[in-house]
Amino acid sequence: MAEVSVxxxxxxxxxxxxxxxxxxxxxxxxSIEDGEPLFGEGLGLDSVDALELVVALEKEFxxxxxxxxxxxxxxxxxxxxxSFVEGRL
Amino acid sequence: MVRERCGPARRVAVTGVGAVSGFGWGIExxxxxxxxxxxxxxxxxxxxxxxxxxxxxxxxxxxPAALAxxxxxxxxSIADRFALSAAFEALAAAGLPGDLAGExxxxxxxxxxxxxxxxxxxxxxxxxxTPRLRTSLLASQQVNGPGDAVARRLGVSGPVETLSSxxxxxxxxxxxxLDALRAGEVDLAxxxxxxxxxxxxxxxxxxxxxVSEEPCRPFRAGRDGLSIGEGAVVLxxxxxxxxxxxxxxxxxxxxxxxxxxxxxxxxxxxxxGRGAAAAIRAALADAGLAPGEIDFVNAHATGTPLNDxxxxxxxxxxxxxxxxxxxxTATKGSIGHLLGSSGAIEAVATVLCLRHGEVHPTPxxxxxxxxxxxxxxxxxxRPLTARAALSTSLAFGGSNAALVFTRAGA
Amino acid sequence: xxxxxxxxLGLVGAYGLGTEGLAAALASGAARGAEIDRSAGYHLPDSxxxxxxxxxxxxxxxxxxxxxxxxxxxxxxxxxxxxxxxxQAGLTPGGGEPGEGEATAxxxxxxxxxxxxxxxxxxxxxxxxxxxxxxxxxxxxxxxAPAAQIAIAAGARGANVTVVEREAGxxxxxxxxAAEIASGRARRALVGAAEEIPPLVHALLDRFRxxxxxxxxxxxxxxxxxRRDGFLxxxxxxxxxxxxxxxxxxxxxxxxxxxxxxxRAFDPSAPATDxxxxxxxxxxxxxxxxARFGLDAGGFDRVVSGxxxxxxxxxxxSAVLRAAWRDRPLPPVLAPKGVTGEYGGGFLSAAVLAAAGxxxxxxxxxxxxxxxxxxIPHDGRPLAPPRRLLVTGLAAGGAAVWxxxxxxxxxx
Numbered sequence: 001m002a003e004v005s006v007x008x009x010x011x012x013x014x015x016x017x018x019x020x021x022x023x024x025x026x027x028x029x030x031s032i033e034d035g036e037p038l039f040g041e042g043l044g045l046d047s048v049d050a051l052e053l054v055v056a057l058e059k060e061f062x063x064x065x066x067x068x069x070x071x072x073x074x075x076x077x078x079x080x081x082x083s084f085v086e087g088r089l
Numbered sequence: 090m091v092r093e094r095c096g097p098a099r100r101v102a103v104t105g106v107g108a109v110s111g112f113g114w115g116i117e118x119x120x121x122x123x124x125x126x127x128x129x130x131x132x133x134x135x136x137x138x139x140x141x142x143x144x145x146x147x148x149x150x151x152x153p154a155a156l157a158x159x160x161x162x163x164x165x166s167i168a169d170r171f172a173l174s175a176a177f178e179a180l181a182a183a184g185l186p187g188d189l190a191g192e193x194x195x196x197x198x199x200x201x202x203x204x205x206x207x208x209x210x211x212x213x214x215x216x217x218x219t220p221r222l223r224t225s226l227l228a229s230q231q232v233n234g235p236g237d238a239v240a241r242r243l244g245v246s247g248p249v250e251t252l253s254s255x256x257x258x259x260x261x262x263x264x265x266x267l268d269a270l271r272a273g274e275v276d277l278a279x280x281x282x283x284x285x286x287x288x289x290x291x292x293x294x295x296x297x298x299x300v301s302e303e304p305c306r307p308f309r310a311g312r313d314g315l316s317i318g319e320g321a322v323v324l325x326x327x328x329x330x331x332x333x334x335x336x337x338x339x340x341x342x343x344x345x346x347x348x349x350x351x352x353x354x355x356x357x358x359x360x361x362g363r364g365a366a367a368a369i370r371a372a373l374a375d376a377g378l379a380p381g382e383i384d385f386v387n388a389h390a391t392g393t394p395l396n397d398x399x400x401x402x403x404x405x406x407x408x409x410x411x412x413x414x415x416x417x418t419a420t421k422g423s424i425g426h427l428l429g430s431s432g433a434i435e436a437v438a439t440v441l442c443l444r445h446g447e448v449h450p451t452p453x454x455x456x457x458x459x460x461x462x463x464x465x466x467x468x469x470x471r472p473l474t475a476r477a478a479l480s481t482s483l484a485f486g487g488s489n490a491a492l493v494f495t496r497a498g499a
Numbered sequence: 500x501x502x503x504x505x506x507x508l509g510l511v512g513a514y515g516l517g518t519e520g521l522a523a524a525l526a527s528g529a530a531r532g533a534e535i536d537r538s539a540g541y542h543l544p545d546s547x548x549x550x551x552x553x554x555x556x557x558x559x560x561x562x563x564x565x566x567x568x569x570x571x572x573x574x575x576x577x578x579x580x581x582x583x584x585x586x587q588a589g590l591t592p593g594g595g596e597p598g599e600g601e602a603t604a605x606x607x608x609x610x611x612x613x614x615x616x617x618x619x620x621x622x623x624x625x626x627x628x629x630x631x632x633x634x635x636x637x638x639x640x641x642x643x644a645p646a647a648q649i650a651i652a653a654g655a656r657g658a659n660v661t662v663v664e665r666e667a668g669x670x671x672x673x674x675x676x677a678a679e680i681a682s683g684r685a686r687r688a689l690v691g692a693a694e695e696i697p698p699l700v701h702a703l704l705d706r707f708r709x710x711x712x713x714x715x716x717x718x719x720x721x722x723x724x725x726r727r728d729g730f731l732x733x734x735x736x737x738x739x740x741x742x743x744x745x746x747x748x749x750x751x752x753x754x755x756x757x758x759x760x761x762x763r764a765f766d767p768s769a770p771a772t773d774x775x776x777x778x779x780x781x782x783x784x785x786x787x788x789x790a791r792f793g794l795d796a797g798g799f800d801r802v803v804s805g806x807x808x809x810x811x812x813x814x815x816x817s818a819v820l821r822a823a824w825r826d827r828p829l830p831p832v833l834a835p836k837g838v839t840g841e842y843g844g845g846f847l848s849a850a851v852l853a854a855a856g857x858x859x860x861x862x863x864x865x866x867x868x869x870x871x872x873x874x875i876p877h878d879g880r881p882l883a884p885p886r887r888l889l890v891t892g893l894a895a896g897g898a899a900v901w902x903x904x905x906x907x908x909x910x911x
Binding site for chain 3: 138140141142164190195196201203209212213215216217218224227228229230231232233234237238240241242243244245246247248249250251252253254255257261265268273274288289291292293294295296297298348349350351352353354355356364367371484485486487488
């Protein structure tokens with residue numbers, strides 16, 4: 001039970017981070033689906049957004065993300081990002 | 090009524106060049122360094138890079154005592170000093186005096202940073218509440234600082250402009266000088282650029298994960314980013330007629346210039362290289378040459394996965410089947426990416442290759458990416474008596490510039 | 500021979516979107532200054548405090564929020580101004596015939612670039628360390644960001660050039676754009692200037708005593724006035740649509756004005772951050788340059804002067820004008836920078852409005868002539884619409900650019 005709520009909180013934090021760091025003014029973080037594609041379609045973010053998000057994640061969670069870790073799979077959705085971050089904490 | 094460019098284009102000659110680069114102060118160390126197949130990209134001391142993601146750059150070595158006087162001035166930035174040194178060297182090489190008051194002369198510069206380093210020191214001082222900050226640090230802060238400094242020191246009274254279109258600036262500046270000379274707006278043009286290492290640019294390109302931890306490897310399989318460099322270059326340009334009249338020997342001719350914009354994305358090149366191809370075709374048309382007449386290319390070739398791939402597509406579009414096997418050199422592998430002034434310093438590298446009858450190498454290391462099968466000159470110089478050469482610049486933000494140089498007779 | 504027509508003008512800044520607000524301010528001679536935020540600690544205690552700021556512009560009709568989130572302030576200004584200009588010219592950005600994009604160039608001037616983003620980046624690097632640097636701020640802090648954004652917004656795939664020459668930059672951008680068309684390389688050009696004046700830039704200008712500190716009461720730009728003590732900085736963007744005159748006429752567009760020529764020079768006596776004293780050399784260059792276009796000073800019936808209230812700047816400007824006209828009386832001299840401020844495209848807009856025949860009121864900021872200068876700007880009396888105007892731009896640091904404009908209906 002504790003693990004589920006940690007994950008849920010992590011996903012919420014990541015959604016908030018996406019909205020704040022990418023200046024998605026007017027987007028409610030809760031409106032972003034856990035499994036929704038972030039790049040290309042879905043939220044429609046691009047390569048610079050990805051890099052901006054990485055800097056924000058590094059700051060927020062105190063982790064270091066290497067360039068070769070920024071692949072499509074880890075970053076494809078909030079859910080996959082949360083797993084990725086959790087694995088690094 | 091606006092007067093159109095009149096008459097057939099007169100040939101515009103390069104009669105003198107000057108440079109400052111990671112290989113040192115002067116054309117001689119630049120050419121020696123380029124020919125050697127060494128890279129001037131290594132650890133550097135301009136600022137503490139421990140906190141940055143990468144730790145190498147092509148830093149200009151300390152100012153030699155012999156050049157101190159000609160580059161002196163209390164409020165000059167580092168980039169200003171690079172520019173002045175290059176300007177004086179170029180004029181001397183062209184057999185011209187260091188005072189252009191009697192000439193109808195213009196200065197056409199490209200830069201991304203200008204006096205940014207000094208500006209950064211000032212802002213950092215403000216942010217850390219450093220007492221007694223020198224306002225003079227700001228005197229040279231402008232991007233147009235080096236170009237204006239050259240004009241001021243040489244007593245220039247004609248058009249003076251600095252262009253700041255990222256990596257295309259130098260190429261565009263040479264294009265502007267070419268136009269001005271052909272139109273008779275000036276009799277003499279000093280074209281070039283100057284940039285110095287700054288934390289904003291070093292940190293910024295690192296934030297984009299565009300910088301390699303190692304010296305860059307353009308067109309190689311597994312290339313992973315660019316290397317930042319600094320320095321300056323000046324080319325003296327004048328009509329062939331005037332050069333010959335006063336007994337100056339052309340080093341090469343600037344035969345044509347072309348420009349375009351991808352209008353695609355702020356940082357990524359248009360992947361099919363269409364914009365770059367358009368700029369190349371425009372330069373060729375301006376020079377009155379067919380693609381088949383280009384004997385080698387000084388490519389933009391930053392060493393990032395995306396740039397080199399897009400540039401390859403542009404080569405394919407313009408050169409067709411010849412693209413594979415087209416001799417290519419990538420000056421950035423040796424002296425790094427000088428940002429705004431890169432197009433200008435690479436133009437000089439191109440001129441030197443034409444002059445010396447050999448294409449300078451890119452430092453060896455790794456195999457050419459089979460997806461981009463250019464004939465990359467690696468490791469040691471390739472003797473080649475080229476008739477015409479192309480120099481390309483594909484900028485951040487999508488601006489593209491291309492220049493065509495032709496060989497001057499022996 | 501190719502004439503170059505101005506078929507659209509877009510302006511965003513302190514006077515709103517479009518030129519109505521500016522036109523009203525120029526007619527009444529009233530400037531719209533605002534207070535700068537000095538809380539960041541960049542300013543000296545006795546610094547200037549005001550500027551002609553863009554304020555809270557509603558750019559949404561011209562810049563979609565999805566685009567805007569990725570743009571610096573000058574980029575937003577520039578894209579909005581470009582779209583307004585294209586709309587006025589009756590052109591669809593990105594639409595139109597095949598090959599149109601390839602034949603459209605962009606030439607934009609900026610003096611300081613997207614400086615608020617540069618400021619943010621420095622803060623990140625210094626306070627949090629280099630690895631906190633924002634990729635987004637960096638990609639948008641480069642001087643060419645606004646020009647690149649215009650190209651994307653307008654599908655403009657011709658030459659894309661950003662010029663940096665301080666106060667002369669905007670006229671230089673127009674001259675280069677006109678040259679692209681005159682040379683046949685482009686059929687259309689979007690040209691102008693974009694500037695933001697964040698606290699950092701304002702403080703920087705103040706440290707060089709470039710700004711008015713209110714020696715004569717309130718802070719104001721007082722062109723040619725005896726009490727002038729510096730200029731007011733302006734932010735915003737102006738973009739002109741330039742096209743070949745024959746194309747404009749063929750598609751039934753009504754030009755605002757035409758560009759008759761341009762001259763560029765440099766005063767090597769100028770220090771990097773101030774104006775010099777080389778009026779004779781500049782006047783000579785102006786003379787020679789005008790002659791290349793078959794023009795001479797005597798043929799102008801209006802001057803739109805870049806005088807801004809800068810001490811040495813206005814002095815140099817006056818000396819150049821008097822030398823260029825030799826001992827002949829000057830035509831009426833409009834000096835709009837008391838309203839528009841320096842930078843941000845307001846001055847260019849005022850010049851085009853003047854060429855289009857818009858009436859100007861008394862010169863804002865001016866009330867006491869300076870006997871040393873010998874130039875008295877327009878007092879607001881009604882004037883016949885001008886036929887040919889000389890627009891002047893002298894920069895601190897030495898660059899100089901003049902533009903010759905003609906009324907659209909006037910014979911060339």
